[in-house]
Amino acid sequence: MKSNIFVKDKVAIVGAGLTLFRRRLLETPRDLAWEASREALSSAGLTLKDIDCIVVGSAPDAFDGIHMKGEYLADGSGGFNKPVVRVFVGGGTGVMVPAVAWWHVASGLCKTVLAVGEEKMSHAYPHPQGVFAYIWDPILERPLGPNLIWIFALEMRRYMHVCNASKEDIALVSVKNKRNALDHPAAQAAAKITVDDVLKSEVLVWPVQLLDISPVSDGAAALVLASESVARRVTDTPVWVEGIGFTLDNTHWYNRDLAYPRYLEYAARMAYKMAGIERPWREIDVAEPYDPFDYKELHHIEGLMLARRCEAPKLLKEGYFDRSGELPTSPGGGLLGVGNPIAAAGVMKVAELFWQLRYEAGARQVKKPVHKAVANAWGDLMQAGTVVVLST
């Protein structure tokens, strides 16, 4: 049963666009935002004149190397002489962008919203990893000389221990997603690889190896969201945003059990309740769980309650999450396959579900009939969970 929240307008996604995802693109951040926006608008058959409000998402300013990146990106996102808001919850930003766009429309404030995610990580060199150093607590964490991958490795190790999952079990996610991405025209890291390739790749912070991680990317993605009246006018196949959820856990990440993503379960419950979904493991047809690391997809499948705790590795091995499986996950290739320009990556996941639900994904289209879908993103110091539930 749907929860009784007051919504002035039903909200639909009516268009989506992407740029290439690559290690380094010639285009400036603004150019990328503009390219993705233009694709999204043209796919919806709209122009900027038809757009009431703008939502821009981008992760830490330090990647692009420009402070107040929201303002900087605004004109490339169509954001002048209009209400514009910039959204930032670390890696969770990408799915927060459509969530924020949703309440712009649901509240009745705007009839149409252009929602844009952009990231240009290649500016930071030789490697954006150095920029991540400023994420850590300056008093207790930074003196230890941490690398961002430490916390993910710590989390992965804990998950492996509690769930008795092996490196081989987890590497299968990377194999699946990179394979799925072979059919994605924007993909940066599509490849036909084996579990062995993952296990033989450079060891960064054991248990995390090079092929366990999504690449460093430049790219942008955009969506057009509209109220029901507009959506019915511009398309025969609107994809409804049925629920949104977002939760932050606290930043004392070494004061909680890392084996289970509590932040995500709370966000997912919020979104499912709004969407009237009571048994997500039965009702969701296709999912885009956030997969910057391979273990993270399994972690998030469990946090989204699409599998029982610790059950995801076993189901993965059985092909349950394949494109032809019972509950395909990351059918487009996810971050591991398509790439990870942070805020753009989350928007790309929602765009993929938009195409899947409209049966427009071509070679990437999942085999089963699809009606309901869920995407999530995750970020900050392991504590931000953002969720969007879509349906046709």
Add this chain to the structure above:
Amino acid sequence: MKPERVPGRYIREEDLRRLPGVIEYTPTARYSYSAGQALSEFLRGLKDGRILGKLCPSCRRVLVPPRVYCEFCFTPTTEWVEVTGAGRVETAVISYIGVARERLEKPEIIGVIRLDAPGHAENSFDFAGLFHKLCGVTEDDVKSGRVIGMRVKPRWKPVHERVGSILDIECFEPLQPREVV
């Protein structure tokens, strides 16, 4: 198949260098962070070789690292409580790379330590803990999982080298057999 068009032009690093108008810039920003009331006291404690936590009068949990408020009850914390520093390894990894992704000559072992502190149920989701380096354990201990659940205690720097920093603890090391802390 959607998306039909994906704009963007990939360039290699060499191509970038050949472009006109490429700007290279290193920001110079300096900061001096205050540790705040609770952490300042905690760091003073480390200098004396003690690990201090703060008690929440409402849920009776001792929070390590200490904060002036309990985030669960949202009330001010009151008394200072010293914990032994002993605890169990919650998770541990081996880092082969440094801050800027450079390869390290000697890999480091890092872990999260669930400290023995009053008020937390055994195996609770939230716990008192620290994140630090581990010593006296091998890479194989980490890979095989032997290290997880291992009892450890802090190895302190010599008194004259302590400055009131998290690094006054050199690392956490395994307890000796039958050692009681």
